Amino acid sequence: MPRLRNLTPGPPPDLVVRRLSRFAALNESERALLRSITVVTRDVGPGQSLVAEGDRLDTPWLLLAGWACRMRGFPDGRRQIFEFILPGEMYGLCLRPLAVSLSTIVTLTAATISDAMPLREVLLGRPQAYPNLAAALHCTAALDEAHLLNQLIRIGRQSAFERLAHLILELRERLSMVGLAGADTIPLPLTQEMLADALGLSIVHLNRTLQQLRRENLIAFKSGVLRLIQPDRLIEIADFRPPQVIKAAA
Amino acid sequence: MPRLRNLTPGPPPDLVVRRLSRFAALNESERALLRSITVVTRDVGPGQSLVAEGDRLDTPWLLLAGWACRMRGFPDGRRQIFEFILPGEMYGLCLRPLAVSLSTIVTLTAATISDAMPLREVLLGRPQAYPNLAAALHCTAALDEAHLLNQLIRIGRQSAFERLAHLILELRERLSMVGLAGADTIPLPLTQEMLADALGLSIVHLNRTLQQLRRENLIAFKSGVLRLIQPDRLIEIADFRPPQVIKAAA
DNA sequence: CGGGCTCTTGACACCCATCAAAGTTTGTGG
DNA sequence: CCACAAACTTTGATGGGTGTCAAGAGCCCG
Numbered sequence: 001m002p003r004l005r006n007l008t009p010g011p012p013p014d015l016v017v018r019r020l021s022r023f024a025a026l027n028e029s030e031r032a033l034l035r036s037i038t039v040v041t042r043d044v045g046p047g048q049s050l051v052a053e054g055d056r057l058d059t060p061w062l063l064l065a066g067w068a069c070r071m072r073g074f075p076d077g078r079r080q081i082f083e084f085i086l087p088g089e090m091y092g093l094c095l096r097p098l099a100v101s102l103s104t105i106v107t108l109t110a111a112t113i114s115d116a117m118p119l120r121e122v123l124l125g126r127p128q129a130y131p132n133l134a135a136a137l138h139c140t141a142a143l144d145e146a147h148l149l150n151q152l153i154r155i156g157r158q159s160a161f162e163r164l165a166h167l168i169l170e171l172r173e174r175l176s177m178v179g180l181a182g183a184d185t186i187p188l189p190l191t192q193e194m195l196a197d198a199l200g201l202s203i204v205h206l207n208r209t210l211q212q213l214r215r216e217n218l219i220a221f222k223s224g225v226l227r228l229i230q231p232d233r234l235i236e237i238a239d240f241r242p243p244q245v246i247k248a249a250a
Numbered sequence: 251m252p253r254l255r256n257l258t259p260g261p262p263p264d265l266v267v268r269r270l271s272r273f274a275a276l277n278e279s280e281r282a283l284l285r286s287i288t289v290v291t292r293d294v295g296p297g298q299s300l301v302a303e304g305d306r307l308d309t310p311w312l313l314l315a316g317w318a319c320r321m322r323g324f325p326d327g328r329r330q331i332f333e334f335i336l337p338g339e340m341y342g343l344c345l346r347p348l349a350v351s352l353s354t355i356v357t358l359t360a361a362t363i364s365d366a367m368p369l370r371e372v373l374l375g376r377p378q379a380y381p382n383l384a385a386a387l388h389c390t391a392a393l394d395e396a397h398l399l400n401q402l403i404r405i406g407r408q409s410a411f412e413r414l415a416h417l418i419l420e421l422r423e424r425l426s427m428v429g430l431a432g433a434d435t436i437p438l439p440l441t442q443e444m445l446a447d448a449l450g451l452s453i454v455h456l457n458r459t460l461q462q463l464r465r466e467n468l469i470a471f472k473s474g475v476l477r478l479i480q481p482d483r484l485i486e487i488a489d490f491r492p493p494q495v496i497k498a499a500a
Numbered sequence: 501c502g503g504g505c506t507c508t509t510g511a512c513a514c515c516c517a518t519c520a521a522a523g524t525t526t527g528t529g530g
Numbered sequence: 531c532c533a534c535a536a537a538c539t540t541t542g543a544t545g546g547g548t549g550t551c552a553a554g555a556g557c558c559c560g
Contacts, residue, residue, distance in 0.1 A: 054494050072403060074489060080406040082399060095345060096388040100494055102396050138346040146352050148398060149332060153322060155406045156330040156450035160548075191506065200406035202549050207508065239324060244304055244350055410516075441538065452517050457540065459516095473525090 015088030015178045016062055022177050023139035023245075024132040033118060033130065038064060041114045044107050051092055051105040060093035060119050066111025067189055070103040071197070081198035083147045084108075084171070084190075088178035090116060090140060095123060109189045139245055146243035147174075155200040158238070160209045163199045166238035168219065172228060173242060188226040265338030265428045266312055272427050273389035273495075274382040283368060283380065288314060291364045294357050301342055301355040310343035310369050316361025317439055320353040321447070331448035333397045334358075334421070334440075338428035340366060340390060345373060359439045389495055396493035397424075405450045408488070410459045413449045416488035418469065422478065423492060438476040 017034050020026060026034075041064060044050070050061070050068060068085040082103055085091050091105055093116070119137060127134035150170055154163045171188065175181040196206040213219045218234055220227040228234060267284050270276060276284075291314060294300070300311065300318060318335040332353055335341050341355055343366070369387060377384035400420055404413045421438065425431040446456040463469045468484055470477040478484060 072399065074407065078407045080403050082402055096391060097385070098388070099392060102392075102399055102494065135347075138348070141346060142349060142352075148402070149322065149352055151402060152332055152398070152405065153330050155402065157324065157328045193506085203506095204508090204550080205548050208548090211508085244352065443538080453538095454518080454540085455516050461540085 015064065015180075019088045019178045020133065020136040020140070023136035026132050026136065030130050030133040033122070033133070037116050037118055038062065038114050041112050044111045044113060046107055046109050046111075048107045048111075049104060050107060050113070051101050051103075053101055053104050055101045057092055057094040057096075057099040057101050058120075060116040061091055062114050062116045063087060063089055063091065064112040064114055066107060066109040068105055068107045068111060069194070069198070070105050072103050079197050080200065081194065083144070083151060084198065086171070086174050086178070087180060089174075090119070090137075093120065093123075093137075093141070095141075108194055142245045143243060146245060150243075151198075160199070160201055160205055161212060162238050163201070164195070164206070164209050164213060165218070165234045166240055167195070167199060168226065168228065169231070169234055169238055169240045172231075184229070184231065185225055185227045187224060188221065189224045265314060265430075269338045269428045270383065270386040270390070273386035276382050276386065280380050280383040283372070283383065287366050287368055288312065288364050291362050294361045294363060296357055296359050296361075298357045298361075299354060300357060300363070301351050301353075303351055303354050305351045307342055307344040307346075307349040307351050308370075310366040311341055312364050312366045313337060313339055313341065314362040314364055316357060316359040318355055318357045318361060319444070319448070320355050322353050329447050330450065331444065333394070333401060334448065336421070336424050336428070337430060339424075340369070340387075343370065343373075343387075343391070345391075358444055392495045393493060396495060400493075401448075410449070410451055410455060411462060412488050413451070414445070414456070414459050414463060415468070415484045416490055417445070417449060418476065418478065419481070419484055419488055419490040422481075434479070434481065435475055435477045437474060438471065439474045 014035070016038060017026065017031050020034070044066075046066075051057075053072070063085050065087050067087070068091065070082040070085065070091070071079055072082070073079040085105070092101070119133075122130045123134055123137055147170065150166070154166050158166060168186075172181050172186050175186050180187060192206050192210065193203050195201075195210075196203045199206065201209070210221065214221065218228075218230050218237075220229060234240070264285070266288060267276065267281050270284070294316075296316075301307075303322070313335050315337050317337070318341065320332040320335065320341070321329055322332070323329040335355070342351070369383075372380045373384055373387055397420065400416070404416050408416060418436075422431050422436050425436050430437060442456050442460065443453050445451075445460075446453045449456065451459070460471065464471065468478075468480050468487075470479060484490070
């Protein structure tokens with residue numbers, strides 16, 4: 001059980017509403033539905049499995065606080081993190097009937113989750129009753145896929161230096177959607193091992209790459225807070241392009 | 251325009267029916283619907299773009315013959331292939347409304363395609379009229395996702411040797427679903443550059459890795475046909491596990 | 501105050517990319 | 531049908547990016 005600072009503490013604000021509002025303007029009943037979901041919450045420690053490979057994907061969940069990831073492990077201990085799940089994001093939602101999870105979902109830090117079953121009803125049962133919410137949920141699904149492709153690009157065709165820069169920029173963008181990113185600063189409550197497992201690098205090399213970014217005065221990273229000193233240069237280095245997920249018309 | 255042998259020629263048999271029948275037992279009207287789709291076809295040369303990044307994903311297509319891929323390119327010429335699209339498989343199907351393609355789809359060989367718009371109707375309009383077909387289509391979507399995760403595992407955490415073995419096994423499994431794989435042989439109409447772009451390797455290194463597999467008497471590969479000499483050893487080397495996509499109940 | 505984790509550093513080996521050039525196959529046109 | 535050109539494959543040499551091993555330093559928690 002790794003020790004981890006919990007850097008997204010405090011009363012869970014309207015992270016989810018704030019995030020989904022980026023995709024579509026939600027009306028009052030839609031916001032109320034979302035808030036009703038986040039009333040009952042559950043706290044989970046770090047390193048806990050939330051969904052196992054093979055589990056039925058019949059219940060969506062909201063991650064209200066803390067970080068998690070989708071991953072898969074090898075028999076020999078290697079593991080690959082497919083994508084991070086950030087505060088305010090959703091997991092376990094799949095519109096296909098009888099869908100089964102192809103990956104394990106585990107918390108990386110202490111976390112707070114809540115059952116979001118009503119959102120499944122919204123999408124499958126009566127989307128027309130919550131049109132904007134349905135559109136927003138579709139957008140988040142599209143973003144998920146975009147993040148997976150980003151991962152492939154990073155790992156397949158970028159150097160360690162480029163990879164790390166690219167991931168940092170993606171995390172900044174996603175955190176800013178829920179209001180957790182400062183002007184040039186983001187919370188990053190991950191160990192270097194977790195970053196390495198996501199980027200397909202060894203721990204040692206990730207550490208050196210991190211230092212290279214520091215040495216070139218591109219970032220600062222201390223006690224779970226990362227500062228982007230020259231975001232524009234990072235964008236250039238990583239060839240970072242924000243995803244083309246179109247905001248659905250109202 | 252690369253020169254490429256077209257190794258999946260001849261009259262397009264019931265590839266699609268055969269493949270989807272693996273996932274659910276199709277009734278006669280479902281099979282008839284599928285066959286009606288494949289009557290009107292279009293031939294496309296190699297290297298042709300079928301879907302561009304940003305295109306609306308409102309029309310599904312069937313690839314009746316030839317190979318294609320989903321990919322993304324860098325400004326400097328690097329490119330990453332996300333997944334191959336094999337004969338009998340589908341592309342451009344997305345159930346989300348207003349969905350937009352996040353990748354480019356291009357043919358790798360000469361190919362034959364057909365418009366599969368009716369399948370979209372089946373899923374969105376009246377799935378209960380074609381229950382088995384709908385279930386089968388959901389399975390193919392799940393498989394697609396499994397292949398993406400396979401890619402990430404390969405590229406992120408496997409050596410070149412393991413990667414290539416793993417990809418070969420995945421291709422064998424997929425080709426056998428449409429009846430294109432022999433007992434221990436599969437068609438592989440790809441240049442080494444294409445394989446390299448999929449596996450995140452350089453052409454030269456892919457070539458050497460291929461030779462290593464040959465030298466260790468694991469495969470033979472000549473003029474577009476690959477023979478798996480010791481499939482079991484390949485499975486061991488690559489830690490290959492067939493996807494957990496459950497066959498939906500009838 | 502002690503014991504795990506985590507981060508950092510150094511040394512070293514090897515996997516893989518790059519550059520360059522020769523060899524081979526395939527398709528095309530005369 | 532042959533000859534040529536283009537694309538593809540193979541090979542060698544070399545350098546650099548990353549992984550591995552090992553050990554020490556820092557940090558947080560009990």
